[in-house]
Amino acid sequence: MLHHDLQSLRLFVAICETRSLSRAAERTHIALSAASRRLKLLEDQAGLALVRRLPHGVEPTPAGLTTLAYAESVLHLADRYVAAVSDLRSGARGTVRVSASSSALVAGLATDLAAFARSHPDIRIDLDERPSADTIEAVTRKQADVGVIIRGQALEGLSSFPYSRDRLSVVLVPEHPLADRTAVSFRELMDEDFVLLEVGTAVNRLVVERARDLGRHLKVRVQVRSFEVMCQMVRQGLGVGILPEAALRPLVTALDLRLVHLDEPWAVREIDVCVRQGETPSRATDHLLKALAGSDFA
Known part of the structure; x- marks a missing residue:
């Protein structure tokens, strides 16, 4: 049976994203020697090599890519749990993580998000500004709940509606x-x-x-x-x-x-709002989606 702690999973995700054990250790604030031990423990528990050592860095093996997908899902659920408990303590009803391109923000999204925040003071918005391609990846990987993007890019596993x-x-x-x-x-x-x-x-x-x-x-x-x-x-x-x-x-x-x-x-x-297909949004996310769908632009 596997027993992976969240810190080791965060380290592994960082290794896959940076393609470097040292940079991943720095990002997750773990000493390099400790990061190396954590990676070895992950591989020992899996019984498979999760990364391939290269002359200048590492890359995930097929087993590593599978581990990465599940690690991201586990961390997403853990982060949502922490945010939900924090919201309960503060009296908030939820948090919505929004990723959007700069073009979307200047095309009215910043104004709409500000209006939503004023009318829903119990919902927190975490806004991350990224290019549309990175926003699509963030929503797909469950790093964002809502994406606002320039239309015209592949949306595998996502659904969208017109916004602006x-x-x-x-x-x-x-x-x-x-x-x-x-x-x-x-x-x-x-x-x-x-x-x-x-x-x-x-x-x-x-x-x-x-x-x-x-x-x-x-x-x-x-x-x-x-x-x-x-x-x-x-x-x-x-x-x-x-x-x-x-x-x-x-x-x-x-x-x-x-x-x-x-x-x-x-x-x-055209600017669209995208979410993960077939996934029931949280109540807070649903409120925001309805607000964006009913904005003056949509």
């Missing part, structure tokens, strides 16, 4: 030849230097794919992680940027930039 939409626009310095235009096609930007959001974001993937459809490759000069830094790089003359219009408006004013509509059908993006 946003529009992509181009941000330019005032002296740019296109700055006085009201709209510009994507093809007209193909010879420009670009300041682009990092790989993995929905905007990055979309504009790279659309450039490929035109038989072109974007001239990416700088890649950044945030809307604010992108606009600052554009202001310094390093290129043009493409961002959700709702995110651009306050930054354009603050940095004296110009916003030009991107005249493409794909520039209007």
Whole structure:
């Protein structure tokens, strides 16, 4: 019979995510020697190797991947139990873990979550900002209860409903030849230097794919992680940027930039709410889902 403690399971999940025993030990605040012993004990109890040692790190074996899936489920239940007990002590009725892309937050989600929190003071919202692909993974792995994502990505094991939409626009310095235009096609930007959001974001993937459809490759000069830094790089003359219009408006004013509509059908993006398929949500999660489904955007 297996007897795995939660700390060892958290360590194993961290090992699989970081592909490194030392980084996993650091993340879980366990001494490296103790982490090595815990991993060996897990493997001894399983009677199988759970990780494969590589020259620079480790990777899970097939048995390790099976262990990872069950470990994540066990930890999810344990975390929900701890949160539920904490909520009972504080008088709250529950916690909802929400993962959302930056685009979703500026497209109205932040406002809707704030309104929900005011009308449901006994429900706590844990908000994690992640790219859409990472949000889908978080919901699938039970690291989040609700995901808010840009539509167009595979949702295996998840169900979704429409929530909102946003529009992509181009941000330019005032002296740019296109700055006085009201709209510009994507093809007209193909010879420009670009300041682009990092790989993995929905905007990055979309504009790279659309450039490929035109038989072109974007001239990416700088890649950044945030809307604010992108606009600052554009202001310094390093290129043009493409961002959700709702995110651009306050930054354009603050940095004296110009916003030009991107005249493409794909520039209007749909935003969806996703949850795990076939799973009955908690009462708190159900309240939030109904609020998002009935928002002004949905």
